[in-house]
Amino acid sequence: MLISRLKLLTGLKTATKVAFLGGVLAFSSYSLGDCGSVYDEKYGPYDYTDERQRARMLGTVERRHFTEKVRSLNKGGETGSIMGDIGYTLRKFPNHYPALMTLVKYSDYETVKYDPFVQEKIDCFFVRAIEFKPSDHRVYHIYGIYLFGKEDYKASIENYRKALDIEDSAEVHYNIGLAYLKVGDIKSAEFHAAQAYKKGYPLSGLKNLLLDQKVSNE
Secondary structure, three states, X not given: OOOOOOOOOOOOOEEEEEEEEOOEEEEEEEEHHHOOOHHHOOOOOOOOOOHHHHHHHHHHHHHHOOOHHHHOOOOOOOOOOHHHHHHHHHHHOOOOHHHHHXXXXXXXXXXXXXXXXXXXXXXXXXXXXXXHOOOOHHHHHHHXXXXXXXXXXXXXXXXXHHHHHHOOOHHHHHHHHHHHHHOOOHHHHHHHHHHHHXXXXXXXXXXXXXXXXXXXXO
């Protein structure tokens, strides 16, 4: 799968638009305007990290649209399609972390994995989340996870780095280490692995991959 380098969101903020080129899934630049503004909603948007805003609307939104059935991607949505219910949740709470993570999982389903229109919609929810709260490190982190899954490792690294610029996190150090391994930057992978384990990150996968890399080079 060939995916072009994602431009980070600055100024007008750009992301990627999906298309089929010769049967291969590819991404090309498009502007924030193609995703619509996060502020076009009649009610909201609301901040998932703001306790007062959560108390005002979150319960109602989740009871109707982000139920356990939707969260677990279990046979369709609550009020229609999976994308419809997750989309409603994210239009009201653009930085709703569980809904964004559910999108990441959904993006890898065989029925949508190579569907350019669904992937474009998913990408737009991240564009809108960053437009809404560009200081939210967890949005960049989850976006990095999504891009890593699409094998766009350079764009994934850019978003992980943005997350680390905002908040130092063991989990992000771990994930960016995995991404650096994918692009062959062993020194950077080792650096971030050291940072992750220094902060007590529990998974040993990155450490083991680095050991395998070292053995293969000897």
